[in-house]
Amino acid sequence: MIVSVWRYSHLLFAIISSIFLLIASITGVILAVEPISNKIEPYSVSGADELSLAETLENLNAKYEEILAISRDRNGFISVTAIVDGKNEAFYVNPFTGERLGALLQKKPLFQFATNLHRSLFLKSTGRFLIGLASFLLILITISGIVLIAKRQGGYRQFFAPVVRENFSQYNHVVYARFSLIPLLVLAITGVYLSLLRFDVIPDTQVALQVDFDSIQEEPFKEYTEFDLFKTTPLSELRELEYPFSEFVEDYYIIRLKNKEVYLNQVTGDVLAEEKYPTVQVMSSWATVLHTGEGSILWSIVLGLGSLAIPFLTVTGFIVYFKRPKTKIKNTYNKNEGTYVVLVGTEGGTTLQFAQEFHKQLLSIGKKSHLALMNQYTHFKKMEHLIVITATYGQGEAPASAEKFVHLVKKHPQKQAFNFSVVGFGSTAYPNFCQFAYETHEVLETSNNSTALQEVFTVNDQSFEAFNNWCATWSKKVGLNILLEKPKLATNSLPPSTFEVINKAEIPEDDTFLLSLKNLNDSKPISGDLLSVIPEEGARERLYSIGKLNAETLLISIRRHEQGLCSNYLHQLGQNEKLTATVVDNRNFHFPKNAKKTIFIATGTGIGPFLGMIEENSHKKEIHMYWGARTTNSFNLYKNYIDKALQDGKLTNFKNAYSRNQPEKIYVQHLIKQDKELFVEVLKKKGCIMICGSIAMQKEVLQELQQLCNEHLGKDLSHYQNRKQIKMDCY
Amino acid sequence: MKNSIIKTVGALGLASAFFLLSSFVKEPEVSYKCMIQMMNYTGEKAYVVVSLINPDGAYEKTLYVQGDDKEWFPDLKNWWEFSDGTKENVDAISGATIGNGERNIISLGFNAAHIDAGYKVRFESAVENQEYYAVDAEIPLNSATIKEKVDGKGYIRYIRMVPNR
Numbered sequence: 094m095i096v097s098v099w100r101y102s103h104l105l106f107a108i109i110s111s112i113f114l115l116i117a118s119i120t121g122v123i124l125a126v127e128p129i130s131n132k133i134e135p136y137s138v139s140g141a142d143e144l145s146l147a148e149t150l151e152n153l154n155a156k157y158e159e160i161l162a163i164s165r166d167r168n169g170f171i172s173v174t175a176i177v178d179g180k181n182e183a184f185y186v187n188p189f190t191g192e193r194l195g196a197l198l199q200k201k202p203l204f205q206f207a208t209n210l211h212r213s214l215f216l217k218s219t220g221r222f223l224i225g226l227a228s229f230l231l232i233l234i235t236i237s238g239i240v241l242i243a244k245r246q247g248g249y250r251q252f253f254a255p256v257v258r259e260n261f262s263q264y265n266h267v268v269y270a271r272f273s274l275i276p277l278l279v280l281a282i283t284g285v286y287l288s289l290l291r292f293d294v295i296p297d298t299q300v301a302l303q304v305d306f307d308s309i310q311e312e313p314f315k316e317y318t319e320f321d322l323f324k325t326t327p328l329s330e331l332r333e334l335e336y337p338f339s340e341f342v343e344d345y346y347i348i349r350l351k352n353k354e355v356y357l358n359q360v361t362g363d364v365l366a367e368e369k370y371p372t373v374q375v376m377s378s379w380a381t382v383l384h385t386g387e388g389s390i391l392w393s394i395v396l397g398l399g400s401l402a403i404p405f406l407t408v409t410g411f412i413v414y415f416k417r418p419k420t421k422i423k424n425t426y427n428k429n430e431g432t433y434v435v436l437v438g439t440e441g442g443t444t445l446q447f448a449q450e451f452h453k454q455l456l457s458i459g460k461k462s463h464l465a466l467m468n469q470y471t472h473f474k475k476m477e478h479l480i481v482i483t484a485t486y487g488q489g490e491a492p493a494s495a496e497k498f499v500h501l502v503k504k505h506p507q508k509q510a511f512n513f514s515v516v517g518f519g520s521t522a523y524p525n526f527c528q529f530a531y532e533t534h535e536v537l538e539t540s541n542n543s544t545a546l547q548e549v550f551t552v553n554d555q556s557f558e559a560f561n562n563w564c565a566t567w568s569k570k571v572g573l574n575i576l577l578e579k580p581k582l583a584t585n586s587l588p589p590s591t592f593e594v595i596n597k598a599e600i601p602e603d604d605t606f607l608l609s610l611k612n613l614n615d616s617k618p619i620s621g622d623l624l625s626v627i628p629e630e631g632a633r634e635r636l637y638s639i640g641k642l643n644a645e646t647l648l649i650s651i652r653r654h655e656q657g658l659c660s661n662y663l664h665q666l667g668q669n670e671k672l673t674a675t676v677v678d679n680r681n682f683h684f685p686k687n688a689k690k691t692i693f694i695a696t697g698t699g700i701g702p703f704l705g706m707i708e709e710n711s712h713k714k715e716i717h718m719y720w721g722a723r724t725t726n727s728f729n730l731y732k733n734y735i736d737k738a739l740q741d742g743k744l745t746n747f748k749n750a751y752s753r754n755q756p757e758k759i760y761v762q763h764l765i766k767q768d769k770e771l772f773v774e775v776l777k778k779k780g781c782i783m784i785c786g787s788i789a790m791q792k793e794v795l796q797e798l799q800q801l802c803n804e805h806l807g808k809d810l811s812h813y814q815n816r817k818q819i820k821m822d823c824y
Numbered sequence: 825m826k827n828s829i830i831k832t833v834g835a836l837g838l839a840s841a842f843f844l845l846s847s848f849v850k851e852p853e854v855s856y857k858c859m860i861q862m863m864n865y866t867g868e869k870a871y872v873v874v875s876l877i878n879p880d881g882a883y884e885k886t887l888y889v890q891g892d893d894k895e896w897f898p899d900l901k902n903w904w905e906f907s908d909g910t911k912e913n914v915d916a917i918s919g920a921t922i923g924n925g926e927r928n929i930i931s932l933g934f935n936a937a938h939i940d941a942g943y944k945v946r947f948e949s950a951v952e953n954q955e956y957y958a959v960d961a962e963i964p965l966n967s968a969t970i971k972e973k974v975d976g977k978g979y980i981r982y983i984r985m986v987p988n989r
Contacts, residue, residue: 159857159988161929176931176988179855181888181919205893218953293866299925301864338859338929339986 099244100493103237104414106230111407113214113227118403120211121280125397127204128168128387136170136185136194142329146348147318149188149328156191164333167388171328172197188328225288231281238270247488247525255815257520262416266409269402276399283384290377298373300354302366304345310361311342320362322348322355422449422464425456429474431463438467438483438495438529444518447552447560448482454575467495467533471505478546478571479513481533489528499536506541513537514546516563520554521795521814521821527551546570558636558824559788579634590614592672595646603727604653605698606664610672611645620705621682621822624649625675628662635659636677638785638822640705650701650730682783682822689714690780692772694761694794696721699786702822704734710743717771721750721761721790762793765801772798773805776813784821791823852936855988856970860890860947861927861981868952869921870979871896872960873903874932879942883907887932887945889918899950902958924979931988939967949979 144152149171153160159176166172174183185194200208213220243249245267246256256267289295317323330350337344337359345365346357352375356365370378386393422445428434433455437448448464455462463473467483486492491499515537517530527549534549547570550563557579568575596609618624623636624647640648653660666672684706685691693703693716700720710716718735722728728735728749738744748768750759765772775782782798784791798819799810813819860872871891878884883906891897897914898904907914922928932945943965950956957978963970963985974983 161857174929176855176857179853179931179933179988181931183919200892205895209893209895297866299864301925335927335929338857338984 099237099240103234103241104410106234106237107407107410110227110230110234111411113223114231114403115407116214117211117224117227117284118400120207121400121403122397123207124204124211125386125393125400127201128385128393129390131198132168132388132390132393134168134170134195134198137168138171138187138189138194141171141188142169142327144188144328145324146326146328146331146334147320147323150323150334151318152189153186153191156186160336162333162335163331165328165331167382169329169388221288221291225285225292228281228284228288231277232285235274235278235281239274242267242271244487244490247490251488255812257815260416262409262412266406266413269409270406273399273402273406276395277402279383280396280399283380286377286380287384290380295373295377297377298371300368300370300374302354302356302368304356304365306343309342309358309365310363312361314360315362317359317362320357322357322362322364326350422466424463424465426461426463428463428465428469428471431461431473432475432477433460433462434473434476434479435462435464436467436470436479436481436483436498437464438481438492438498438533440484440486440492440494443555444482444484444492447518447555447557450577451480451482451564451575454577455573458573458575460573467491467498468501470498470501472507473511474509476507476509476511479511479537479543480516480567481513481530481537482516482518483530483533484518485525485527485529489525489532491529491532495529495533498533502536502540507543510542510544512544512546514567515549516560517549517551518555519551521811526553556824589673589675590616592647592674594666594668594670594672597666597668598730600726600730603723603730605727605730606651606653607701607730608649608651608663608666609642610647610649612647613671616676618647618676619683620709621684621702622679623677623822625677626659626663626672627674628659636824638679638682638699638702639676640702640708642705642708648701648704650698650704652698679822681817682785682820684709684783685781685817685820688779688781688818690775690778691716692775692780692782693718693720694765694782694784694786694790695719696761696786696790697727699784699790699823700731702785703783704731707734707738707744710738713742715745716743717746717748717768718744719748719750719761719764721752721786723753724751725754727751760793761790762797765794765797769801769805772801776802776806776818779816779818781817782813782819784819784823786823788823791821853933854936854939855931855933856985857929857988858932858945859927859929859984860922861983862922862924863976863979863981864925865951865954865979866924867954869923870949870951871900871921872928872947872949872980873900873907874930875903875906875946875948876934876938876965877944877946877962884943886910886912886914886917888930889914890928890930891918891921893921896950896952899952899956900948901956903948932985934965939965941965945985947976947980947983949976951979 149163153163153173157173157175157177161174161176163171163173170185171188172183172185174181176182183197185197186192187194209215212224214223216223243252246252246254253271256264286295290297332349332351334349335347337346342358342360345359348355348357353367353369355367357363358365382388386396435448435452435455437445439445452462452464461475467481483495484492515530515534517527519527530549530551534545537543538545547566552559552563561577564575564577591613592610593613594608595611597606599606618639618641620639620641622639624639625634625636627634637649637651640650642648651660651663653664682702691714693706695703703718707716735744735747739747748764750761750764752758752760772782774780784794795810802808802810802813810819862870873886873890874888875883876885876887883903886903886907919928919930945963945965946959947961948958949960955978960978960980961974961976961983963974963983970985976982
């Protein structure tokens with residue numbers, strides 16, 4: 094539905110060819126081993142390539158009674174075919190001594206089987222055709238893939254920039270695709286070439302040398318060791334040398350070198366005929382080498398890994414496709430009936446789910462809401478409220494379903510007055526966070542009869558919490574009461590568990606309290622995971638970051654809101670009372686295992702998960718903590734924990750910023766400026782900065798960090814965000 | 825009457841005893857160098873089998889198999905019918921397939937008794953998905969004419985044989 098042409102064709106080609114490509118790639122991986130196992134056979138003789146043909150022939154003729162041919166394969170192994178005791182024998186030799194080194198490599202049954210399956214699926218010509226076609230589709234898949242990556246990355250120049258991680262399949266699909274692009278393209282193109290060659294679409298021109306038998310000379314006689322060609326041609330140039338069939342002068346040496354074929358008079362050494370290989374044949378030879386990796390261990394490995402990427406890319410590709418939410422737009426009211434118009438700009442479909450939920454709730458309270466894509470902007474005759482919910486694609490571009498929006502707004506000025514608000518969905522890990530939303534706001538602002546109801550509201554990482562906040566302020570302004578339900582996105586929540594309250598510490602004048610909970614079930618949260626609490630049936634869930642003090646004790650830090658349903662519910666829980674809640678995996682906010690130095694930045698109750706992480710820092714890694722609150726008093730709730738951690742060496746440093754302790758306000762972001770050397774060093778040395786607390790604080794902190802990056806690191810902040818060096822959990 | 829039976833049985837016995845013994849006595853071998861020159865046909869590499877044909881026109885022995893993948897052996901229908909039932913070790917006398925325009929030089933060994941005794945050397949050939957030639961070329965095992973070049977009718981352009989040095 095909302096997929097671009099490139100994505101659609103990428104998928105379509107993949108579906109058509111997947112089975113054949115899977116077979117070809119798996120057998121291809123097996124076949125990649127063959128040239129390697131051949132190449133490592135001990136038949137290479139050092140220095141052999143520098144021998145001249147004259148020396149080689151002399152050495153070998155001395156040892157064998159009748160040689161039929163000498164050849165050099167792509168591995169550089171020299172072999173002879175000779176008649177020994179009246180029988181044909183072919184074997185590898187040492188060209189210096191003529192010593193027999195071993196029998197010719199036989200194709201192992203596994204490789205023979207894999208080759209047949211790889212080439213023709215055991216279906217003879219039909220199979221060869223199918224495989225050829227699949228190769229061709231692979232070229233198209235690769236090309237459309239390149240375009241898709243470039244679009245996602247925001248242009249070809251950013252092609253190899255870090256990929257934003259949305260989920261395992263999406264991330265690794267892009268990352269591995271980039272790595273395997275070149276081998277895959279080479280395999281596909283040469284595969285098609287070899288197929289075309291096989292079906293004679295590319296003519297397999299042969300050298301056809303003509304010998305003028307009438308002019309063959311029988312004298313002057315020369316020893317073959319004196320033949321110019323034999324003397325001047327090194328063995329490295331040789332492909333094959335066939336001895337004259339008989340001693341008659343009409344029979345001649347046939348010499349195939351790397352670039353030409355020569356017939357040589359066996360008596361006089363005259364060149365009877367000579368021809369360079371035609372381009373097609375040279376190309377075919379290259380195509381074979383490039384496709385099979387024959388003679389090169391390194392290239393074989395590259396090809397093998399490229400082949401291996403196909404099953405991986407197929408599987409992750411299909412997972413990405415099937416995981417993508419597929420929602421269809423259904424409308425009760427058409428575009429001329431809706432007083433509320435909800436427009437969506439989405440690439441993958443996630444944003445649509447949020448918009449759909451909002452639209453549904455509007456309908457449920459009896460409002461005439463019309464839902465459409467941004468590209469469907471037109472005259473909406475009864476529109477009073479326009480709500481645009483849009484994602485941003487790549488480097489701040491419009492998503493596929495909104496490409497024409499700006500143009501359409503200009504083309505269709507509305508005749509009646511309306512107000513609008515824009516919600517941008519995106520990830521702060523992209524340099525141009527929600528840029529298209531801002532553009533949308535701008536173009537609507539300049540359009541006829543429009544009034545902006547509020548500034549652009551941005552939602553990071555599909556946060557339902559944030560979207561809900563927007564919805565609350567919006568509905569307040571419009572005078573509605575809307576309660577959104579969380580769309581069923583792929584979250585990793587466990588079944589609900591029961592917890593027992595073992596302690597409650599409180600600072601009443603600060604409205605904050607700490608709950609220590611004992612886990613009665615066996616769900617095993619990690620510090621940074623979330624506890625989802627639903628205070629009463631039908632109420633909306635609230636999420637609290639978990640700090641894990643030990644195997645049994647969890648800590649959550651809560652700010653009590655006067656009218657807060659959930660915070661008051663938690664507050665009234667007494668000692669030993671039970672609480673049912675769900676642990677939600679929050680993988681992106683776990684303590685980094687590999688970072689040597691970590692910085693925690695928190696305000697207020699955001700300190701909660703960090704208390705757990707510090708407690709678990711038994712290896713005493715360097716941790717610097719920056720904490721902001723209103724007054725010194727606020728700290729009393731956590732003082733014991735922090736003091737003990739500093740004493741035990743689990744926390745290196747603790748710095749606070751109390752905004753109300755002195756006349757001028759000090760916030761955590763001011764501390765960053767003070768300690769910029771530490772921050773720069775941590776980012777440089779692959780350390781991690783974790784931020785927990787309010788969205789407003791996050792914004793300020795990120796701004797400060799961005800400035801540090803620009804001034805001292807020469808890289809955009811998003812570079813570090815992509816490397817998971819900056820982890821955030823703000824609300 | 826009885827005598828003649830005894831004589832016949834005796835003669836048969838002797839003959840068979842001689843025949844049995846003869847398999848232990850090494851017959852003198854004659855070896856020829858043979859060149860198989862292929863045509864410029866299009867398609868896959870050709871499978872060629874060289875067989876010794878007895879005076880009755882039947883397969884006697886497989887002399888050489890040009891082909892490295894047994895999967896395609898049944899394509900050489902007549903020979904496969906004969907060879908599939910025998911205990912011949914084809915691996916010992918086989919070599920690589922060769923493509924169009926190429927040539928292959930091999931050595932063929934014969935029992936001296938087979939020379940000038942009505943035996944023939946038959947070359948039959950097949951190419952994947954293409955026509956099969958039951959008799960692509962055939963050369964009488966005749967010491968006077970064996971050195972003459974014989975043209976093939978299928979994928980083989982010609983065959984040449986010379987006695988080995």
